[in-house]
Amino acid sequence: MDSEDTPQIITHIEHNINHCLFDCKWIPCSAKFVVIGSLPKGSGTLEIFEINSGELKKIKEIERPNSFKCGTFGASSDIERRLATGDFKGTLEIWDLEKSSQVYITKEHTDIINSIDGMGGNSLNCGAPEIVTGSRDGTVKVWDPRQRGKPVANMQPVQGETRRDCWTVAFGNSFNDAERIVIAGYDNGDLKMFDLRTMSLRWECNLKNGVCYTEFDRKDIPMNKLVATTLEGKFHVFDLRTQNPSKGFAQVLDNSSKSGTIWVARHVPQNRDIFITCAGNGQVSLWKYEYPEKRCHLDSQGVAVGVPGKLKRLQRMMISSQPINSLEWNRDHLGLSIATSYDQYVRVLVTTKLNLQ
């Protein structure tokens, strides 16, 4: 039975859009959000909605010939609020949504951009504004909106090796101007951590199933935790504070929910130990990571080894009949989130009592 403090997940608004949806993002400093999708004829759409006393109001729609796949506001300041998008043809575009025009366009990827992440737009002393894209062509590229046409870093398999489909990318560890890490998950279960300061592969491991989504609990602190979700209903949480030369990072695996692919895992911006996972059966689950008493201990050789914590499920809720393919928490309002799903609905979700956890 639920205790008093158990959070509730409630679908606040449900809005049907008659085409396929891939991603949704809050427009910073506003009650508006962008929904990224594609029409049956193969063209891409960016739609802007505003929450208006319990209703969704469509403000603007942009249609382009190529389907969009993903988007981020991360590399843009709250004033400019420029959306970076990746599409099915491998084009990276940055949009001025006010004017409905692109301010940056480049096509260096040869296939669909599956995942995009941005950072540095707002946070001071946390490095340059940069965008990272991961594509089916097997490359991960890092872009700076101030440098036209060419990526500032490009991570690809050495020639002759098979190019794995990169499904997810994310920034992290960007706690000063120099440090920054890109994490990339691939369809064969590879998880690779690239250090952008030293331009080297810092760590890699294989999670056995294709990695669908990965996120650091915070981007702008020395890396603390990482969640990576995979096919077959599993997800891993890594403690990144202690890297053992032989064993790598301590991890805890959850495969308790038989819910199919876990498409997304997102940390609550106001509480980095709570995150939500969105599964292929339309269920969302709220998790809390509980730290062990000591996060690292010394092994027999005197080398530090990380100690994994425990995962506690706070709540779960079936909100859709189809996989939920994206979810984003609102930065400014605790417990407010939007999610898109393959049942062609965009939902505004409300989670209560998060402040009590």
Place this chain on the structure above:
Amino acid sequence: MDKAFEIQKHARDNVKTLQTYLTDLQNWEIEMKRKEAALNDEFVQDLPPVRSKARKEKPVQVKNKPEKRITGLDYSAWDKFDVNKACEEVDMADLGPVSLDSKKSQAAKTEKLKEEAQYEKERGNNFVKQEKWDEAISCYNRAIELVKDDAIYYANRGLCYLKKDSLHQAETDCTEALRLDPTYVKALQRRATARERLGSLRAASHDLAAVLAIEPHNAAARRQLEAIRARMGTKGAKSKSSPLSTPTVESKPVLPPKSSKIVELPAEPVKKELTPLEKWLNGVGENITVIRPVKKPPHLRSKRALKHVTIHEIPLGTNKTDDKPPTRMKIIEVNDNASHGDTNNNNANNKIVDTIPSCDGDKIKIGDNVKAGDNGKIGTSTNYTVQNMVPPVNSVQFMSEWKYLKGNDRARSDYLSIIEPTKLPSIFENALESDVLSELLYTLCNNKEKFRNKISAYLKAICKVKRFSALAMFLTNSDKNLLNDMLSHCKAVENLTDSEIADLINKYEL
């Protein structure tokens, strides 16, 4: 009962929380809309540089520091050194790095300008290849506007003017280029051509003489000089050369330039009655060879590294030598690419060790060398062995030696083999031309056993030369055949892995 009541209470609580949450949400909506409207663009971010640029700035700073340092031996510089100012600077640096910042950006700016100018130059060069002189000139104009102190842009524009028969402009451009870089051979040759066609033969011949002083093996310059001399002869010119670049001054005493001195050397010495001192200086009647200091102005001196010459002490006095110093080997500097300097030293060495012939033989040797240089053919190069060669440190040295060894594959391969493969990129910088590349490949391919297990190292090093990707595009079919041949050799003999081979194939665009 209690339980049912509890559940009911719980549900009611939940609804209540949700209700308050939704009111909060409503308030938040209104708040956000107000906030959003208040947003304006007065927001300047202090962002760190783009990743790729960030790395570039560091080396610039590092480079600046050693330049400032004055060596302990440089007394004149210390005389100029303003102690008070330096102290002030140190104080300022403690206060804050304000001045440093501006300097940094200044350096970045000039760097950018240079890049831009280099781009214009590349475009200009392309136009030159297509013989579109006017377009090329406008490109060089822009490059010169951006960077005023690069001799190359002037010299190239000079060439375009030359092709367009704007001879006066060509001459001014070349003069400007030479002001910036007095040893710029191409500019000298172009000015000579311009002057020749303008009719100032003496000035032209002087330029050519200067060319020959820098590059004694430059056959084209030599031919041109001879042609001009012939013309001057028919016109009845009085003196063959004047030391001054201006053709108007004739009354000054003439010092024959270097090249003519070389030419006249063999005829000079024999008949004259020598004073004892001169005899002693020339080492007449002794089993030794006298090595003379080579006098050259600093800017004409060899840029090649000084060569180590082992001096063998030998007991003198087998002849009637009493009051002579025990050894008179004086080596000031190993002469540039001038064959006589080099071979002379080595001949001398050999002869002293072997204690063979008299100085007469030696003289003949000198004569031979000069003759060889005269014809522009390399007669002596067959004797040219690895010991005589010095690895180059820049492309100018390499090219002069390489040209000098033209037609002698064995010597060329010897020369190439003494160059450390890893040094190739730093030697060539961005001055590797496609014809030279072809010759390099040819030499490598035809001397596989000489380079033994090093061919792959050379091939890899060549890939690292700047602008190599552009050169790779111009590889001819025969070059590619050579490369394929070498790669299969590398695979078979040097045990290169498949991925390395694939990488090379990719780089060479095979």
